Amino acid sequence: MSAPLLQVSDLTVTHHHAGGATRAVDRVSFTLRGGEALVLLGESGSGKTTVARSLLGLPGRSARATGRIVLDGQDLRSLDERALSGIRGRRVGYVPQDPTGSLDPLRRIGAQLTEVLRRHGAADSRRAARGAVPALLESVGIADPDRVARSFPHELSGGQRQRAAIALAVCCGPRLLVADEPTTALDALVQAQVLDLFGRLRAERGIALLLVTHDLAVARGTGGTVAVMRAGRVVETGPADQILDHPAHPFTTDLVTAQPGTPR
Template identity: 65%
Template sequence: MTARSREHLDITDLTVTHTTGGGDVRAVDGVSLTVAPGEALVLLGESGSGKSTLARTVLGLPGRGARVRGRVRLSGTDLLTLGERDLSDVRGRRIGYVPQDPDAGLDPLRKVGAQLTEVLLRHRVSETRRAARRIAPALLEEAGITEAARVAASYPHQLSGGQRQRTVIALALACAPGLLIADEPTTALDALVRARILNLFAGLLTERGIALLLVTHDIGVARRLGDRVAVMHAGRIIETGPVEKLLSSPHHPYAAALVAAQPGGPR
């Protein structure tokens, strides 16, 4: 996977509002943050804090009926002003996305190699289907998959959980995007596979200089990969700082309680 342009994410006063039977709910409430090339920003918080909504809004997928205000700029391009066709080009080519559930990112009726081939053709990384088919196994290998040819010829249900997670990472990185958004990428993986996935992300940061927005509730993952951490609660960013400093001595009471409640909390 060859490095492409380096992307800088700049979110300013982002608010995402959903209308429910009980009234309007601000899933994201006035959030501002940045992620620079080669930097990992960890978005840390409990389930329901707004982390995933923020991540999907960057991708132009805030949810049906959502009202979005603010700015989301990717190296100067305001993503909130783009139409669906332009956003579709940005997703995959400039932004890669690793969903929390790998099955949500895979078509169960198509073989893995065919899905990678389609991504390469869709974003014009390969000019011909034959060329894309040759590249697909190499992408799987670079995502840490052994027996890449066999995996490429398999359907998702024929793969282990770790193989499926690595496959969605290969899909996310197929077009060498400059920004990677990973939403709880190690959930439900065993310790060995989890460590390998985190090592893969660490390599991407140092070798390719990607910008990484990592959504997690896991303090250990934050310590392993993060440069900075932003703690999110009730749609707001309540504290931001360097990972080791914030996780060792958080100032906000909620951040302190969140960190203290988890293994790997304050040292």
């Protein structure tokens, strides 16, 4: 078995505020290998998004993080902001819940992809970067890449915008993809297509996927390992089908019962 790509050990994130301090993440640990998927499943406020953003070095403005986050043998928590900004996009891709969080509404999709490729040195020249755009859009399932490249985000459907955001996240060949509720605003058909795309990226490129969701159907559709979070802690971890069909922890049982009709 290959060595873990990502190792998170005793990650704790505390938010400090005028009234004191709130522990959003409490001693969370997990490992993830290339091509694998880990789903952080939990209700709003469970700490799953804070874990995901901590991998990017963005736990929150008032947050203090402790523990270790090791990617490819490098402790990300030892890096300063300049070094982390070089890792975001290049070694770790991020797909937000709302694609407008990563897409500039005033710039065409092609220009945005070109800029990211040049910023991270993934293309030798601006001309080469522009030439790579159609294939990148096609690789994430966009059927008319030339038109989409010329389009502004508001000219695209919700599914196309999310695919364009995924293209931005993976265009520089990251080893790890972090996706935070990436299908929430999509209908069931497009949601399934996006999850299939994540599966293809894992199989074809060996990308490791960490996906945050509250939706059991999304967790099942992603597969891999599911880690159930409650109040900042992981309360149960295991293969997706095992966790969703035969939960062992009472909280997971309640979570599954609260979402009847989840396809099996």
